Amino acid sequence: MKSPDRSETLLILPPRYMGSAGYYALVNAFDKVWVDTGMRFDKRQKETHRATVADTHGIRRLTVPIEKPVSMTGARWSDIAVSTHGIWWHAHWETLKSGYGRTPFFEYYADDFEPLFAVESTGIPLMELNRRLDSIIRRLMLIETDVAYGTDFDHDGPTIDLRRGVPAGIVTTVPYYQVRALRHGFIPGLSAIDMLFNMGPESTLILPKMVLETV
DSSP, rough: OOOOOGGTTTEEEOOOOBBBBHHHHHHHSEEEEEEETTSHHHHHHHGSEEEEETTTTTTEEEEBBBOSOTTTTTTGGGGGGGSSSSSSHHHHHHHHHHHTSSTTTHHHHHHGGGGGSSSGSSSSHHHHHHHHHHHHHHHHHHOEEEEEEEEEOOOOEEEETTTTTTOOTTTTOOOOOTTTHHHHHHSSSSSSSHHHHHHHHHHHHHHHBBBBBBB
């Protein structure tokens, strides 16, 4: 149940490649979210094309290679395409299978994700890849928020703009079951797919606990 104080507020977020559980906790907390795909390209914003997951060795970072924009000064993330070089998609999927193959829900959700980790995902706009993965994650996490992607938005009500980062005291860590917790301890800050593969539909019960009432 979403807070009535957030029902008319538009949350503005940056795009993410398989964003963190905290990112999706924020998405879940609002009725309306706008993901700004027109943010200025900044190669330091690694989370736009990098996800953090866990495998047998602990933390693993998966990076989608991107094409260099024609102009570094005027480029927007909406201009950036996924690189056609290398087989990153194969490496990412093999990492996910190795890292999450023994989690309780991987086999139930694998068919939803696998088609996006294929050669067909090379050369497409990065924002389209992010959007497709985001749609799958939200559907499987039972998130009902109205999410729009674009370079502009139309909203007359109040907004909360978190494009430049999430201030401290808004999102908190809520430990959940992780298949290798006995070996590594609980690992916070991972992609939401970690929670999804480990907790399945119960993810929808955890997400609300992660957002504090200060937002």
